[in-house]
Amino acid sequence: MKKPNQKRLFFACGIALSTMLFASCTPVKEYQKGKINDSEMVLSNRKIEKTELSFQSYREGASGANSGKSGGGCGCN
Amino acid sequence: MKRIFISGFALLAFFQLKAQNVSKDTTNYETRKLKVEEVNLVSSYYTQNGDNSAVTGGIGSEHLTDIANTIDVKLVKYGQTGIRHTFDIEAGIDHYTSASSDMIDLSANSSASSSDIRFYPSLSYLRENIDKGRSFGAGVSSSSEFDYQSFGANLSFSQKTKDRNGEFTAKFQTFIDQLKLIAPIELRPYGQEGYGTADRNTFVGTLSYSQIINKELQIMLVGDVISQNGYLSLPFHRVYFTDGSVHQEKMPDTRLKIPLGIRASYFLGDNIILRAYYRYYSDDWGIKSHTADLETPVKLTQAFSLSPFYRYYTQSGTKYFKPYREHTSADEYYTSNYDLSKFNSGFFGMGMKFTPPEGVFGVKHWNTLELRYGHYTRTTNMVSDIVSLNIKFR
Numbered sequence: 001m002k003k004p005n006q007k008r009l010f011f012a013c014g015i016a017l018s019t020m021l022f023a024s025c026t027p028v029k030e031y032q033k034g035k036i037n038d039s040e041m042v043l044s045n046r047k048i049e050k051t052e053l054s055f056q057s058y059r060e061g062a063s064g065a066n067s068g069k070s071g072g073g074c075g076c077n
Numbered sequence: 078m079k080r081i082f083i084s085g086f087a088l089l090a091f092f093q094l095k096a097q098n099v100s101k102d103t104t105n106y107e108t109r110k111l112k113v114e115e116v117n118l119v120s121s122y123y124t125q126n127g128d129n130s131a132v133t134g135g136i137g138s139e140h141l142t143d144i145a146n147t148i149d150v151k152l153v154k155y156g157q158t159g160i161r162h163t164f165d166i167e168a169g170i171d172h173y174t175s176a177s178s179d180m181i182d183l184s185a186n187s188s189a190s191s192s193d194i195r196f197y198p199s200l201s202y203l204r205e206n207i208d209k210g211r212s213f214g215a216g217v218s219s220s221s222e223f224d225y226q227s228f229g230a231n232l233s234f235s236q237k238t239k240d241r242n243g244e245f246t247a248k249f250q251t252f253i254d255q256l257k258l259i260a261p262i263e264l265r266p267y268g269q270e271g272y273g274t275a276d277r278n279t280f281v282g283t284l285s286y287s288q289i290i291n292k293e294l295q296i297m298l299v300g301d302v303i304s305q306n307g308y309l310s311l312p313f314h315r316v317y318f319t320d321g322s323v324h325q326e327k328m329p330d331t332r333l334k335i336p337l338g339i340r341a342s343y344f345l346g347d348n349i350i351l352r353a354y355y356r357y358y359s360d361d362w363g364i365k366s367h368t369a370d371l372e373t374p375v376k377l378t379q380a381f382s383l384s385p386f387y388r389y390y391t392q393s394g395t396k397y398f399k400p401y402r403e404h405t406s407a408d409e410y411y412t413s414n415y416d417l418s419k420f421n422s423g424f425f426g427m428g429m430k431f432t433p434p435e436g437v438f439g440v441k442h443w444n445t446l447e448l449r450y451g452h453y454t455r456t457t458n459m460v461s462d463i464v465s466l467n468i469k470f471r
Contacts, residue, residue: 014339018298018339021288021290021296022288022290024290024291025242025288025289025290025291026290026291026292027240027242028242028289028291028292030241032292033289033292034292035292035293035344036289036292036293036295036344038344038350040342040350040352040374040376040382040384041295041342041344041350041352042342043287043295043296043297043340043342044340046467047117047119047149047467047469048119048428048447048449048465048466048467049449049465050119050121050145050147050465051119051121051123051143051145051463051465052121052424052451052463052465054145055123055125055143055453055461055463056390056424058416059125059416059422059453059455059459059461060366060390060392060416060422061358061360061362061364061366061392061394061395061416061417062334062336062356062358062360062364062366062368062390062392063303063334063336063358064281064301064303064334064336064358065283065299065300065301065336065337065338065356065358066299066336066338066354066356
């Protein structure tokens with residue numbers, strides 16, 4: 001029996017999960033954003049992670065999609 | 078570690094004086110005057126060890142230390158129509174020592190290349206129309222070290238949704254770089270003086286969308302398209318062929334990278350936060366990778382939190398990689414850089430954050446003291462440790 005294509009299955013799961021998440025959105029008013037606005041909830045890297053991101057981009061082949069270095073501006077590959 | 082604290086506290090003493098002049102109210106919508114909103118001082122000490130240095134063809138010490146210090150000053154001004162202008166001025170300086178770079182000259186034990194300093198200032202501007210939920214940004218940056226010069230520029234645009242629960246962002250960045258062609262000493266032409274140079278250009282397009290799902294959960298989808306061209310090898314990387322001959326690393330002069338990521342932050346109960354990140358990456362050098370990261374800040378008191386974290390990374394190697402003395406003259410491109418080989422890695426550690434309402438150690442404008450340690454292990458037997466300190470004034 002032919003094996004299911006893992007990559008397609010993976011992306012299908014990702015799309016299904018994203019659709020479910022967006023479909024379950026509940027409007028949140030400004031005064032209800034106490035937890036969302038907490039500094040630990042931020043959807044980006046923090047200042048203290050700057051050097052970590054830098055060394056990861058040097059020591060690993062992948063980079064980008066994380067607000068860090070994406071391959072330019074340093075003597076790394 | 079000692080150096081981090083000395084440099085951190087020297088900067089702290091300086092900015093404590095400056096911070097006394099910072100206005101008490103930085104959120105007043107009516108304010109017109111340009112004010113310092115936030116000052117961040119970040120210091121890090123990084124050390125690594127391994128035995129697969131690319132400078133010596135995939136064998137030899139990878140020992141390296143790096144001390145990094147950055148200062149970031151954020152200034153805010155409100156225009157007459159409620160437009161918020163943010164200026165961010167940042168400067169960083171790294172001092173690193175590298176056992177492998179020292180081996181560009183094989184006979185040297187401590188050559189000119191054994192250590193270097195990198196200086197990287199940047200300036201960015203953001204114009205936010207708060208009523209319309211729209212913002213435009215622009216920035217410039219540079220990075221200078223002995224063998225590498227880089228100039229960067231970026232433009233960005235963001236638009237919030239009508240209900241302010243979603244935000245779309247588009248960003249474009251470019252880096253125009255120039256590197257010195259420092260060859261391993263035995264491969265330099267006899268009598269050569271000075272070094273030639275080569276160009277490397279990087280163009281990055283980023284699209285992201287963030288959405289508040291409910292009062293406790295928000296997510297973000299982000300994707301980059303990164304195109305590079307020019308000299309993408311490193312000239313001092315050696316590659317030994319099966320016949321024992323030595324060559325400079327040779328890689329294609331173009332590279333296309335596509336990383337796609339998703340982030341989620343979830344407030345679990347009243348004191349625990351789950352921060353998750355996943356990235357899939359693919360490029361035309363044959364590298365595919367998965368990155369998964371989970372951090373769980375736990376608020377032990379109103380002022381103190383602990384954040385254990387774990388990051389797992391796996392990549393397939395580039396098709397151009399082979400270990401020491403495995404390449405042949407039939408290979409068009411070749412590298413023995415283990416950073417581009419097949420491996421898995423784990424990174425774990427702990428962060429602690431101290432944000433007392435009355436200021437750290439009673440210093441009113443000293444808003445945050447944060448310390449973070451991480452240990453990194455790679456299946457190619459490379460290990461590293463990093464400790465970072467962040468001092469924030471508001």
